[in-house]
Amino acid sequence: MPLNFSSGRKPLTAFSLASLTDIVLLLLIFFLLTSSFVTQRGIEVNLPDTASATPLEAQYVAVSILPDGSLFVDEIPTTADSLTALLASVKGERDAIAVYADTEAQIGSLAAVAGAAAELNMRVSVATDPSSGTSGE
Template identity: 45%
Template structure:
């Protein structure tokens, strides 16, 4: 006698979305713990670090005052030439302008400020590497 109109179903299956979010969370937690930095060993200062950020180049300053550009030992005076060569071509990708600064926690702020000022002079971006507390 009476006919019911078919209503469009407006339910959203949250169970499958929750499963996907959970799996992605596990994936990123596992892969984030497997990222390691190789090269020169330094004792990084503690800080609230989010995720390791991939940078095309890195500067490392050891406790002994040794300077490294991408794991190659250099003199402090030669650092500007390496930074100029890396940042002068004006790469279009902003992540290509990032340089990771890894320093031992005993290195003075004067040394850190020197490296940061050279990177800033050539309009680069600095990421300071830290370890989680």
């Protein structure tokens, strides 16, 4: 005599989407949080390589220095003479400057940025590229 294991109930045809919506919500939160950490700059410079680099804070004024000595403050072109005035106008609540200096840039441009930062009582951080850094080679 064969055993009958069927319960006689109709199979459940409705599928609950609660777990799927939870996963989609978590993915959405993950992508929203990680996308805010991506820094996008409009001025392209070749950053110097270092063995380790500290990440820059979210509250900074971006200053780019090109190899020919051109200065850009938050993508606004400027000169060394008008740098302090432009930094003061775009500063707002930010108290730090991130310097994106090309490897071929002159040290005089960096000194001009540091001098303007000192006048405005702002900290200066120099951006580097940690991906291909060398340690004393």
